[in-house]
Amino acid sequence: MTVYLLTIGDEILIGQIVDTNSAWMSRALNQRGFRVYGKSSVADTPEAIREGLELGARHADVVILTGGLGPTKDDVTKKTLADYFDSGMSFHQETYDNIAAYFEKVGRPMPDSMVAQATLPDKAVILPNKVGSAQGMWFELAGKVYVSLPGVPFEMEYLMNRQVIPRLVERFPGKPIAHRTLLTAGAGESTIAKRLEAFEDNLPDHIKLAYLPNLGQVRLRLTGTWDGESGPAAEARLAADLDAQKAALHTLVADLVYGEEADSLEQALGRLLLERGLQFGTAESCTGGYIAHLITSVPGASAYFPGTIVSYSYEMKTKLLGVKPDTLATFGAVSAETVQEMALGALDTLEVDIALAVSGIAGPDGGTPDKPVGTVWMAVADRDRVITARHVFARDRLKNIQLTAVYGLDLVRRFLLGKVY
Amino acid sequence: MTVYLLTIGDEILIGQIVDTNSAWMSRALNQRGFRVYGKSSVADTPEAIREGLELGARHADVVILTGGLGPTKDDVTKKTLADYFDSGMSFHQETYDNIAAYFEKVGRPMPDSMVAQATLPDKAVILPNKVGSAQGMWFELAGKVYVSLPGVPFEMEYLMNRQVIPRLVERFPGKPIAHRTLLTAGAGESTIAKRLEAFEDNLPDHIKLAYLPNLGQVRLRLTGTWDGESGPAAEARLAADLDAQKAALHTLVADLVYGEEADSLEQALGRLLLERGLQFGTAESCTGGYIAHLITSVPGASAYFPGTIVSYSYEMKTKLLGVKPDTLATFGAVSAETVQEMALGALDTLEVDIALAVSGIAGPDGGTPDKPVGTVWMAVADRDRVITARHVFARDRLKNIQLTAVYGLDLVRRFLLGKVY
Numbered sequence: 001m002t003v004y005l006l007t008i009g010d011e012i013l014i015g016q017i018v019d020t021n022s023a024w025m026s027r028a029l030n031q032r033g034f035r036v037y038g039k040s041s042v043a044d045t046p047e048a049i050r051e052g053l054e055l056g057a058r059h060a061d062v063v064i065l066t067g068g069l070g071p072t073k074d075d076v077t078k079k080t081l082a083d084y085f086d087s088g089m090s091f092h093q094e095t096y097d098n099i100a101a102y103f104e105k106v107g108r109p110m111p112d113s114m115v116a117q118a119t120l121p122d123k124a125v126i127l128p129n130k131v132g133s134a135q136g137m138w139f140e141l142a143g144k145v146y147v148s149l150p151g152v153p154f155e156m157e158y159l160m161n162r163q164v165i166p167r168l169v170e171r172f173p174g175k176p177i178a179h180r181t182l183l184t185a186g187a188g189e190s191t192i193a194k195r196l197e198a199f200e201d202n203l204p205d206h207i208k209l210a211y212l213p214n215l216g217q218v219r220l221r222l223t224g225t226w227d228g229e230s231g232p233a234a235e236a237r238l239a240a241d242l243d244a245q246k247a248a249l250h251t252l253v254a255d256l257v258y259g260e261e262a263d264s265l266e267q268a269l270g271r272l273l274l275e276r277g278l279q280f281g282t283a284e285s286c287t288g289g290y291i292a293h294l295i296t297s298v299p300g301a302s303a304y305f306p307g308t309i310v311s312y313s314y315e316m317k318t319k320l321l322g323v324k325p326d327t328l329a330t331f332g333a334v335s336a337e338t339v340q341e342m343a344l345g346a347l348d349t350l351e352v353d354i355a356l357a358v359s360g361i362a363g364p365d366g367g368t369p370d371k372p373v374g375t376v377w378m379a380v381a382d383r384d385r386v387i388t389a390r391h392v393f394a395r396d397r398l399k400n401i402q403l404t405a406v407y408g409l410d411l412v413r414r415f416l417l418g419k420v421y
Numbered sequence: 422m423t424v425y426l427l428t429i430g431d432e433i434l435i436g437q438i439v440d441t442n443s444a445w446m447s448r449a450l451n452q453r454g455f456r457v458y459g460k461s462s463v464a465d466t467p468e469a470i471r472e473g474l475e476l477g478a479r480h481a482d483v484v485i486l487t488g489g490l491g492p493t494k495d496d497v498t499k500k501t502l503a504d505y506f507d508s509g510m511s512f513h514q515e516t517y518d519n520i521a522a523y524f525e526k527v528g529r530p531m532p533d534s535m536v537a538q539a540t541l542p543d544k545a546v547i548l549p550n551k552v553g554s555a556q557g558m559w560f561e562l563a564g565k566v567y568v569s570l571p572g573v574p575f576e577m578e579y580l581m582n583r584q585v586i587p588r589l590v591e592r593f594p595g596k597p598i599a600h601r602t603l604l605t606a607g608a609g610e611s612t613i614a615k616r617l618e619a620f621e622d623n624l625p626d627h628i629k630l631a632y633l634p635n636l637g638q639v640r641l642r643l644t645g646t647w648d649g650e651s652g653p654a655a656e657a658r659l660a661a662d663l664d665a666q667k668a669a670l671h672t673l674v675a676d677l678v679y680g681e682e683a684d685s686l687e688q689a690l691g692r693l694l695l696e697r698g699l700q701f702g703t704a705e706s707c708t709g710g711y712i713a714h715l716i717t718s719v720p721g722a723s724a725y726f727p728g729t730i731v732s733y734s735y736e737m738k739t740k741l742l743g744v745k746p747d748t749l750a751t752f753g754a755v756s757a758e759t760v761q762e763m764a765l766g767a768l769d770t771l772e773v774d775i776a777l778a779v780s781g782i783a784g785p786d787g788g789t790p791d792k793p794v795g796t797v798w799m800a801v802a803d804r805d806r807v808i809t810a811r812h813v814f815a816r817d818r819l820k821n822i823q824l825t826a827v828y829g830l831d832l833v834r835r836f837l838l839g840k841v842y
Contacts, residue, residue, distance in 0.1 A: 013457045015447030016633060019440065022462075026436030036434045038469065040461030041443075048459065055476070212437060288717025289710030292731045296709025299785055299818060307737040310713045310729035312722070316771065320728070320741075350737065364720055397720060 001172040003029050004056030005039035008049060008068035008077055009151060012041045021066050021156055028160055032169060033177035033225060034062075044068055046080045053084055057144045062168065067151030069134035075116060078137075081148055085139050087123035091115065095126060099133050124148075127163040131155050136163055145171065176226040176235045180246040181219055183263055184256035185410040189213045192220070192253060199252055206238075207245055215399065216406035217265065220253070222246055255419050258410065265409045266294045272416055273304040273354075280412070281350035282308045283321050283342040285333060286360035286376060291405045307350055311342070321345030321357075334359050334371055336379070336388045343381035354382045356412050360391075362400045376404045380415040387411075387420055422593040424450050425477030426460035429470060429489035429498055430572060433462045442487050442577055449581055453590060454598035454646060455483075465489055467501040474505055478565045483589065488572030490555035496537060499558075502569055506560050508544035512536065516547060520554050545569075548584040552576050557584055566592060597647040597656045601667040602640055604684055605677035606831040610634045613641070613674060620673055627659075628666055636820065637827035638686065641674070643667055676840050679831065686830045687715045693837055694725040694775075701833070702771035703729045704742050704763040706754060707781035707797060712826045728771055732763070742766030742778075755780050755792055757800070757809045764802035775803045777833050781812075783821045797825045801836040808832075808841055 005025055011017045019041060026036045037059045042048035049068070056063035068077030082089050096118035103110040117133045120126060127136030127147075134150035136159040147164055149156045184192065189211050193200075200209055206226060212219040224242045226234050250257060259268040273280050282291050292308035295301050309320045314333065317323040322345035323338055331337040342357035360376030367373035374394035380387055389411055393403045414420045426446055432438045440462065447457045458480045463469035470489070477484035489498030503510050517539035524531040538554045541547060548557030548568075555571035557580040568585055570577045605613065610632045614621075621630055627647060633640040645663045647655050671678060680689040694701050703712050713729035716722050730741045735754065738744040743766035744759055752758040763778035781797030788794035795815035801808055810832055814824045835841045 012444070013447055013459065014451050015444040015449075015457075018444040023433070023436040023439040026434055028436075030435045036436075038434065038461060038463045040459060042459045052459075284710075287714075288722070289705075289713030289729055289731065292710030293708075293714050293822075296711075296731075296733065296783075297819060297822070301709070302733050306732075306734035307741070308710055308729070308731035308733075309741075310710065310717075310731070311727075312717065312729075313727035316728040319772075320730075320770070349741070351740075362717075398718060401714075401718070 001033075001062065001168075001174055002035045002037045002060040003062045003064060004037050004060035006049075006052040006056055006063060006065045007039065007041040007151075008044060008052075008065060009041070010044050012067075013043055021151065021153055024153070024157065025064065025066075025160060028165060031177075031179060032165060033174055034168065034172075044076050046076060046083070049077060049080045050084060053146065057142075057146075061143075061172065062145045062147065064164070065146070065148045066156055069148065069150045077148065078121065081124070081137065081139065081146075082121040085121060085123045085141055085146075087121040089119050089121055091119045092126065093118075095120065095128070095135055098128055098130070102130065102133065127159055129155055129159060131158045138164075138167065173230060176230055176238050178224050178235070178238055178242055180222045180242045181261050182246065182250060182253065182257050183217065183219055183259040183261075183265075183268075184253055185217045185258055185265055185406055186256050186414075187218070189218050192218055192256070196220075196249070196252060199249060203245065204241070207241065209249075216403045216410075220249060222249065255414075258413055264298075265406060265413070267298050269409055269413050270295070270298050270301060270304060272413060276416065278304065278354055278416075279306060279350075279352040280304055281306060281346050281352040281355050282408075283346035283349075283355060283357040284308060284310045285312060285317070285342070285358060286362045287358050287401050287404050287408070288312065288362075290401050291356065291358065291408055294405055294409065306352060309346060309349060317342060320349055322348070332371070334361055334375055334377055336377055336390070339377045339379035339388055340381070340386050343379040343386055347381055347383065354380065354412065354416070356380050356408050358404055358408050360400070360404060362397045362404075364397060374400050376400070376407075378404070378408050378411060380412050382415075387415060422454075422483065422589075422595060423456045423458045423481040424483045424485060425458050425481035427470075427473040427477055427484055427486045428460065428462040428572075429465060429473075429486060430462070431465050433488075434464055442572065442574055445574070445578060446485065446487075446581060449586065452598075452600060453586060454595055455589065455593075465497050467497060467504070470498060470501045471505060474567065478563075478567075482564075482593065483566045483568065485585070486567070486569045487577055490569065490571045498569065499542065502545070502558065502560065502567075503542040506542065506544045506562055506567075508542040510540050510542055512540045513547065514539075516541065516549070516556055519549055519551070523551065523554065548580055550576055550580060552579045559585075559588065594651060597651055597659050599645050599656070599659055599663055601643045601663045602682050603667065603671060603674065603678050604638065604640055604680045604682075604686075604689075605674055606638045606679055606686055606827055607677050607835070608639070610639050613639055613677070617641075617670070617673060620670060624666065625662070628662065630670075637824045637831075641670060643670065676835075679834055685719075686827060686834070687719050690830055690834050691716070691719045691722060691725060693834060697837065699725065699775055699837075700727055700771075700773040701725055702727060702767050702773040702776050703829075704767035704770075704776060704778040705729060705731045706733060706738070706763075706779060707783045708779050708822050708825050708829070709733065711822050712777065712779065712829055715826055715830065727773060730767060730770060738763060741770055743769070753792070755782055755796055755798055757798055757811070760798045760800035760809060761802070761807050764800040764807055768802055768804065775801065775833065775837070777801050777829050779825055779829050781821070781825060783818045783825075785818060795821050797821070797828075799825070799829050799832060801833050803836075808836060 042052045124137035132155040137148040139146040207224045210221045226238045289310045311317040323341040339357045343355045346355035358378045363373035393400045463473045545558035553576040558569040560567040628645045631642045647659045710731045732738040744762040760778045767776035779799045784794035814821045
């Protein structure tokens with residue numbers, strides 16, 4: 001089964017917003033084994049929307065539209081859909097009551113425009129939206145399915161997860177498909193691929209391995225499809241096959257794996273710290289607080305994270321972290337010696353069990369022949385030992401900072417697990 | 422003149438990457454007065470690419486393709502373009518030498534695949550790429566222009582800025598168009614729109630005002646187009662008209678404007694601190710280092726930013742910032758009293774002239790009836806005075822953190838300028 005995605009709205013065509021919805025939808029549909037044939041963005045006009053519907057239906061079994069349903073949008077999309085499907089429009093009391101309940105819940109007065117939001121094409125199956133005022137709509141015409149969703153990302157995601165995907169799975173029962181994802185940090189795609197050559201060659205035909213790299217991390221996704229009969233027995237067999245391959249894959253990259261599925265490195269590290277009852281802190285120079293930001297982006301981080309010293313100047317490295325002026329003078333701020341003293345100082349200052357310190361040259365200026373832009377030293381210390389690592393990232397300022405954070409958090413994880421490379 | 426954008430690549434259709442290129446291109450083209458009719462993403466196959474070209478040419482004067490030109494892409498795009506324009510392919514020694522010079526410059530060995538990268542359709546005007554190996558190509562057929570660009574964002578941007586836009590402006594000389602942008606923080610779109618009602622009503626027909634909101638900031642963009650004759654005299658008159666309107670607009674929102682054109686709040690604040698010779702530091706609780714990250718994302722921030730205390734725990738607020746345990750016990754961590762003491766403590770600990778302190782409930786948990794999730798207190802202090810402000814953002818955790826950072830940085834800016842609201 002194939003899908004065509006249609007995004008409606010001038011905001012996208014003038015570049016005011018980046019279309020993240022269609023990437024999210026593509027991933028969600030692919031996960032279920034539905035192929036996205038193509039996608040396009042069109043203006044808020046009846047002609048452009050109608051043409052997009054025709055284009056989509058020519059190529060795919062299902063056309064999913066997002067956007068154009070807000071209360072200030074003059075209803076162009078809804079009216080165009082009603083015309084396209086030759087449908088009248090009526091006021092839906094039940095939908096109106098649902099919208100009223102939504103406004104009640106979020107504690108905001110209900111605007112007059114909600115009467116229009118509850119006036120919908122008669123031929124649509126309404127997909128109730130409990131997190132906003134624009135309802136989803138499902139149409140069928142000449143064997144094709146058309147779904148219209150609001151453009152607000154979390155409303156679209158809510159309706160895709162609760163309504164659209166379950167209905168599509170029922171309407172287009174296909175081969176069983178399932179995924180298993182391992183998350184790795186600390187090695188690049190080509191390094192991992194070399195290690196997994198034999199594993200990939202020996203995979204059965206119905207299981208494929210994909211590499212999904214992103215800034216110092218690589219997700220390894222196994223996708224299994226079942227060509228024979230469908231039904232619960234086939235799905236269970238596919239799940240067992242995938243679990244076996246995942247276990248085999250895991251043993252080959254165990255030193256790199258930090259989590260599974262939708263995990264993040266900072267969540268995985270947080271869990272590890274919680275399990276061990278350890279307090280963790282950071283001493284940051286080149287990352288300027290970015291590592292602390294990642295740690296504290298996880299709800300509940302205060303249970304294991306009391307704080308951070310961002311020591312951007314020599315003086316603060318000395319005053320707050322006890323780095324010796326001699327060390328800075330002799331070895332420089334970007335050195336094994338300095339990050340060691342920063343990490344040990346952070347243990348005392350932040351009163352933590354384990355500390356990460358980083359110091360580097362994020363760029364674009366400040367590089368020298370033996371310490372080029374992107375050179376980063378990092379150290380992890382507890383009361384018993386301290387280890388250091390050096391990297392040269394050589395990207396732009398922001399990416400150097402992000403890569404330092406990923407490699408730093410991963411070094412702490414390895415230190416805790418005794419898997420330092 | 423209208424443009425159609427065509428993005429080539431399976432990575433986009435499976436949702437592995439978000440298409441940021443087409444938003445960037447839409448903005449760049451709109452700035453020049455070129456309208457983007459629509460855009461679509463297609464698979465890496467000759468049929469899909471050909472169909473995309475036909476679709477684009479049906480609706481627009483210019484079709485711009487991105488992607489599908491990498492050395493590992495099997496040349497599908499290039500061969501499809503050669504077929505479409507009925508063109509042979511030849512090896513270009515000059516292009517090969519340019520690619521060799523590029524690899525020499527970045528210090529990497531040149532792969533064998535570069536012979537293929539230098540083999541190009543004869544009917545293409547080559548747009549030389551100095552920042553990568555895939556060249557841009559410009560074709561003309563039946564009065565339409567087709568441009569093919571690499572998909573790597575900075576290579577695409579390089580070629581758009583240096584080659585494509587100047588050539589389009591020459592090929593499709595249109596009405597003079599120009600923009601002036603003022604950047605504001607501290608008020609929402611609807612508040613600003615109310616204040617600018619009379620200004621908007623009195624704008625001459627050839628100048629329009631657009632509101633571009635983004636997380637606590639609103640960009641105000643004046644766009645002027647000239648309907649009469651073109652040429653330097655008309656452009657100069659348009660520039661003078663726009664400058665006059667920008668000055669009038671500025672007086673109406675002077676308290677909100679922090680910069681112009683492509684500035685950022687953290688850059689504007691950095692300049693102000695540099696000009697005044699002031700050292701600045703932050704004491705962060707709910708933002709967990711995110712404000713420090715923004716400040717240090719600006720190259721050269723070390724000249725005015727020695728560091729930050731992220732005090733996520735009560736103990737660190739007391740130990741490192743001197744907040745009194747009594748204050749925390751009586752008023753709580755999220756209170757005017759606590760952020761005042763944090764800011765004053767940061768002046769001493771970080772040895773700075775001015776400090777920002779924030780403490781709030783980022784969510785999703787931790788809210789109470791009188792301090793709901795999203796409640797944030799912030800304080801700015803120097804040696805003479807301290808001010809506080811309270812906000813309730815009520816978004817998700819990450820957006821609450823980002824909004825706190827924007828309002829916090831803006832409060833420092835206003836404090837320095839004596840424009841506190």
